Amino acid sequence: MRRCIGCHESKPQSELMRFTYDGNAFRADTGSRQDGRGIYLCRNEECIEMSFKRKAWNRIARSGVDTEEIRRAVTEALNN
Numbered sequence: 001m002r003r004c005i006g007c008h009e010s011k012p013q014s015e016l017m018r019f020t021y022d023g024n025a026f027r028a029d030t031g032s033r034q035d036g037r038g039i040y041l042c043r044n045e046e047c048i049e050m051s052f053k054r055k056a057w058n059r060i061a062r063s064g065v066d067t068e069e070i071r072r073a074v075t076e077a078l079n080n
Contacts, residue, residue, distance in 0.1 A: 002040040005056040006047030016040040017077040021060055026070050028077035041074070048074055 001010045018029040020036035027034060039060055041047055051057060057065045 004042045006050040030080040
């Protein structure tokens with residue numbers, strides 16, 4: 001079970017998208033094999049938008065983040 005950073009619900013890992021943060025950038029981790037901190041997000045638009053509204057990505061990075069870069073990673077994860 002993993003917790004979504006958008007809705008904060010715990011769900012099976014297979015139902016969520018995984019991203020990693022290596023200290024520099026967020027990346028979609030479609031194979032669940034990348035190094036870095038794992039971040040999980042539901043595959044629906046409400047949770048994606050809630051994650052930005054709650055500034056979850058900023059808290060994880062502990063600084064300001066480029067939202068366009070994160071949106072590209074989310075789009076990549078949704079397409080895989």
